[in-house]
Every structure is written in structure tokens, then in C-alpha cells.
Amino acid sequence: MPFPLGRPLGVADNPEFQRDVLRSALQLLETATEPTIADYPHEAPDGNGDGVWACSIELPTPEMSELESSVRTEVDLLMPRYQEARRTRGRTTFGMSGATVDQIDKVVSFAIAIAEGSGFEQVPAVASGPNWRHRMPMLVRFVAEDLRALYQEAVTSEAGSQPPSQRDIHTWIFQETALGRLLKQIGQQITDHDDPRLRLMRGFIIPEGFWEGDHAFGGVPAGMTTDEYVRSIRPYLIGENT
């Protein structure tokens, strides 16, 4: 299936295309006589759309010196569109961290505290309340993802317009919004942290190509493969030991 990662059925809200993808895979069961790899012959009908989309919600230019108020202003401006999308779709993907969307103030407080240097060992005191579903430090990644989910669901809800590609969304968030600056500031806290194992998590918060400097995941120690290194530091990242 020649579709972007994250879209194995190709495209949203197109039942006919999705059924064709499934039929093509299932029919191999009736035709193959040995283990077989076959390419799906069609591109996703929405194309890629890179660079066509522009956010229709006007957000103020973010101020680095007032990062918290800039992020809260963005959230306030995006919230009506997010709620409309949630009603229309009957669902939201917000909640990976364990917080609910009515706890968005705590989610923002959490992210701001991390960006300002509260550390990666304990949940920031200002963020008590939500039933957080992950331990530190990896909880930071899911808090970041919930914020991105709110932004993305808000701006992909506009009927009749060309929906943004993932690259459009990344470019918008990381180059135009206060949230992008906040996530980069968290990335900088990770970079400055004493424990280099934390740097892998930076690559779960900032997509490749949007972190200035070395690549988003940081490096792998000499003499280890990526998988060996990742296996060795997983317990630390999910808070099982230090």
C-alpha cells in the first residue's frame, strides 16, 4: 500500500476506496499459492496536498517571552472548532495522556512547567488532578501528543476545504504556533538534561526534520545498534527504573 505511515487504508471518509484496499488484500488468499507480496496499484485519492493548505483560524504571532499566555490564547481560539469537530465526528483522539479535554488547563500547565525546567522525574505539582496514564518521563510525550491532537482535530474539521497533509500540519505547528515553540522548548530541556538517555524521547515529540541541530532522536552510542540501544533504555523512559 503506497500510503503515508499511519494510513493503511489510504484515506479518510472514502468507503469505496477503503473497501477496494481490503478486497485487494483479501483476494490474495484466493489467488496466491505461496507467500506473496503484491503492490496495491492505486494512490490514495486525496493526493498528498503538501503546501496547499493554510489554517483558516487566525492565531496571534506567538511571543517567546509570554509563551504560556500565547499557548493558552491559541487553545482558547481553537477550542470552539475542536468541540465542533468532536460533535460532528462523535469522537476525539484527545486523552492519550489520561487527561480529559475539560482538564486542558492542567495539560497546558504540565507542558509549560516542563518547558520551564521542572525536570523529568516527577509530574509537575501544578499539573495534579488528571488521572495520568503514563509515568514520567514518557508522560511528557503523551501530554505533547494530546495538545497536538487538539490542534489537529480543530483545524482538520473545516468542511469542503482541502484537508492538510501531515507535513502541512507539522509545518504549521512547528513554524507558526506557540505550541510548536513550547514543544521545541521541551526539546531543549531534554537536550540540556544530564541524562543523555532522555534524548530518544525528543524524537517522539518533535518529528524528524523539525528539530534544529542533530536528528530528533539524538545519537546511538558507538558499538550499539539502534534497536540494542532502544531496548537498553526503555525501562528508564517508561519509569520502571532509573
Next chain:
Amino acid sequence: MVRLSELHPEEAQHMLGRAALLKRSSFDFDATPWITPRPLPESRIALISTAALHRRDDPAFRFGDTGYRLIPDDIDPAELVQSHISVNFDRTHYQRDLNVVLPVDRMRELADAGEIGGVSPIHFSILGATESFLFEQTAAEIARRMHDLEVDTAMLVPV
């Protein structure tokens, strides 16, 4: 599977590394793994998603988690969240339509049309970013559950 040329070079390199690891792995089977499947109109099919989907009340997938979660076929999509750790996946379509990663509605339509024999009442979800050889025990457990559910065919939906 996305074309490597459309990935960021670092991500493409990571994928190639995974492929090389698989190539070096050896898999031993007690019997010939190839079988002739039941005809589709007689086959009950279950989905296996690698998108780390789970019910909000289920334990979230943690980084490196090799377990699995059960997803009822009639689940309210609002009850599902995704704990996949990658930030490089396109979530914009999944946020609009669950069927992009877990095509439950499409499978039911194929069953209603008689193109497949039926749909399992339970589907399965794993966190696909973990090395495949670590999933041996989970794969065996899922296979046993599918046998109990009289599932004939597993449709892997890799995110």
C-alpha cells in the same frame, strides 16, 4: 507501506535497519507454514491493528509493550485512543475516520454483501513499533483466542 523516498532520510534509514534485522533473523517452524485458506465467503475474519489502539479504560500501551488489547467489533469509536509512540505517522486521517486504521465498518459491509463469511466479534491491537521477534508469545496467545472465536483468517493492518 509508504515509499522510502517519501520518508525523512533518518526515518528511512531506521526502516532499512529494521528490514536488515528481519533478514538476519531465522524462523523455524515445526510444519509448513503455508496453508490453503477457506474461500472468502466462508471465512470469518479478525483484524489485528499495529496502531496501539485501546479502550480508554484499558491499560495504555507503554513504550516497548509487547502485549495486546481486545477491541470488540461493535465498539463505540469514541471509546478508543491510540498510544502509539511515533510522532512521524499521519494521524490526520485517523482523527477523521477510525476505518483508516481499523476498518470495522468496511469489514461489516463486506460481510453483509456476502464477500466474506463474517467478522470476528473481537479484534486485536498491538504496538507495532517494537521489534517483531519479541512478539512470539503474544502472537501465540492471539492465535489461541482466534481459534476459540472460530476465526479463519487474520487481517493484519500495519499502521
